[in-house]
Amino acid sequence: MHELATHERDIVPQLVDQVRRFMAREVDGAAIDRRGVIPESVRSGAASLGLFGMSIPEEHGGAGLSLRAVCDVISEMARADRSVAIMVGLHAGLGTRGPVELGTKAVRDAYLPRLASGEWIASFAATEAGAGSDLASLRTRGEVVGDTLRLTGEKAYVTNGGFASSFTVLARTPGFGGARGHSLVFVPRETPGVEIGAEEDKLGIRGSSTVTVSFDGATVPLDHVLGTPGRGMEHAYHLLTWGRTLMSAGCVGTGRAALDAALAHVTTRRQFGKPIGDFAATRLHIARMAARLYAMESVVRGVADVHASGGSLEAVSAIAKVFASEGAFKLVDRALQLQGALGFLEGPGVARLLRDCRITRIFEGANDVLLLRVGLARLAAHDVPRGHILGVVPAPLRSAASEVDGLAERLGEVVADVRARHGVTAVRHQLVLQRLAVAEISLYAATNSVLGASSEEQFALASHATDLLIEEATTSLDALSRADADERRALAMSEVLYAPYRDGRDAPGLSP
Amino acid sequence: MFDSLTRHRTIALLAEIAEIEAQTLRGSERLREDLGLDSIGSLELLATIASELKLDLEVEDAMEIHTVEDACVFIDRQYRAQHPELYACNA
Structure with missing residues (x-):
């Protein structure tokens, strides 16, 4: 594995x-x-x-x-x-x-x-200013004119767009697949009617190009439609699985950079007569960073295994994306904290890591939305095999495997309970879904961490990662049991807070 | 009669959630690829129908619905199974 x-x-x-x-x-x-x-x-x-x-x-x-x-x-x-x-x-x-x-x-x-x-660099243009996670509300249209497709519309947040020579564009194509068909279209930048906007001024990944791209009657041959005409949405979801997986791999790299920076600092920075890395509290943070990083890498490799065996990446790439992007942010934040005030300065580089990785919790599927999808997928899955790994691991991992099996069993019980209580209306219980998803993701990460370990060092990392992930999953499942009460409380409070904004009055502030 | 009732409500709600005109919907259209309803949108549709028609619907069943016609047939079948008294009166 x-x-x-x-x-x-x-x-x-x-x-x-x-x-x-x-x-x-x-x-x-x-x-x-x-x-x-x-x-x-x-x-x-x-x-x-x-x-x-x-x-x-x-x-x-x-x-x-x-x-x-x-x-x-x-x-x-x-x-x-x-x-x-x-x-x-x-x-x-x-x-x-x-x-x-x-x-x-x-x-x-x-x-x-x-x-x-590398003579040409490629880009992907799906998102529009009015359609972020809701790809279905796209307005860019492709009209069939003879044996060509004429594109009109504007795409936003196009990564690589400023220097790309080609765009894979998602557009509504009423000429294909019924009035509401979408298609993916390959559009060379040199096509007349393709206009590139100014570079966006961003918080992080500032060297990466992010622009709007507009299509003002840009016309390409019909053979530039990618895949089956009218099935562009389905194709786009498929391509996103690759995007999410590679983005997750990038998060592993960011996490490693954070651990590199933390180790360099704690082994050289001295306080009270010794390196701060010698203090137990620091050692614990470093160990947890290494364990989380190992789990992140295990999850990404697990997704690659699924791909190699011909499986669908749709669910697992969403799991990897959430886990790796949240994990990278936690690792960088911890590295910055360990550096103290020095970390807040731009010089050492951890501040830049923090700015650079912030976007990964948003693009290619905002994590809040992906959590809902992961939660729903878990609810919908029939008798998904989870756990049962105790019998297949070497002796040093039996304790961790037993914990994973225990979590799988508890999660299975919670899923059965949510199904029975809510049925399809579970979709309206977003806190339930998100908390379920956190446990599902932790279980997936712990399973991959344990099953992927093959050396003494990895056994230790996998065991530590399992402890960490079980703790997070347990917290989430405990919170799930009070999700309905939390939703009611949040609803009541938000109604009070939203009212002045809806009415156009000045915000009252939050002071009692 | 009840078949047309459930079909009518299913299509009306589908059109409302997908923000399109009901009369333009065709049975063969796919919820995800053609109407842009992902798993969340499809379940929102079924949750609304479940509330309106007083049905208990399972999440895993919902995942088997791919087209407009699938949704109409599924809802009709569930309605007949869960409200047999209405069909008995009108038989």
Whole structure:
């Protein structure tokens, strides 16, 4: 479990090592953050390493690496700089999976070699200003005109958009799949009618490009529709599973950077005559950071395993995205806390990590919404096998495995109770769903942590991670039992607080 | 009669939740891909119908509904099973 495929075992560690050296030599994360741009030398360096072709098949000039291998590379890049990792990760996932998996022969032959070499960088344009998590309310339209598709509309928050040469665009296409059909369309930037807006001024990942892209009658041949015309929404959800997985891998890299920074600080910073890392409270924080990081990596590798075995990534990539993005933020926040006031300054770099990773809890599915989906998926799943791992682990992990099995059993009972009490109206009990989802995610992470451990060091990390995750799941399930009361209380309070805003009066403030 | 009642209400509510006109809905349209109702939207639809028609509906059953016609047939079947007295009176 969690191993690279046989044919990648030699290549990928070498590539990851090359990436580590490239990032250390060529990438100045602080300068990228300060200037808000990734230097051309970094893009061309990444291209010469073949990073833009990692996930593109060999027949089109790429390396055809597995999702697991690409995750390893993106994680290593993010460890050094998140803007650069996002540029490559977005290209490898959302940007090129459409043409790779769904493109016509004409599209693949014409464009994939350029995308594989890095001559072209890819982007993905689905979100609109009025439609964030609600992809169905999109307004961009594609009208069939003869044997072409004419696009009109505007996309927002387009990552890589400022320097991308191609866009995978999600548009309503009434000409396909009924009046409400959507389609994914491959649109080269050079197409007349494609206009790129100004760069957004962002809190973090400031070197990453984020723009609006408008389509004013931009017309492409019909063979640029990706996949089945009219099934674009379904295709987009599929591509998002790659996007979420690679983003999760980036979060592992950010988490590792946070642990690197914390270790460097606590082993050198002295207080009361000794390094602060010698104090028990600090050791505990460091141990918990390492355990959480191990669990994050285990989850991402678990998703890659599911992909390698041909399974659907829809549920597990959402789990990974929430767990890894929340985990990265916790790790960075803890690293900053351990550095004290120094961490609040931009110089040491942890402040930038904090700003850079904040967006990962929002984009590619806001975590609050993904928690609802994970909770619903768990409720809907028939007799999902969970737990039962005690019999398959080595002796050092039996205690952890027993805890995981116990959590699985309790979660199963809670799920049965929620089903019986609420039926389909569970969808209206958002606190119930979210708290259920937290426990489900913790269970998934603990299971992957235990089953993926194969060395003494990993046994210790897996055991510690399990303790941490069981604690979080238990807290969440305990809170679930009072969710209805919490909802009622929140409803009453929010009604009072919202009233002046709805009426257009001045806010009264919160003082008693 | 009750078949048309449940079908009418299902379609009316579906149109309301998906923000489209009821008369343009076709039975073969898919809730997710065509109407943009993801798992949350589909369950919201069924929760509304369950409240209106006083039905107990299971989450896992809801996950088997893919099209407008699936939803109409499912609701009708549940309504007949859970309110047999209404059908007995009108038989």
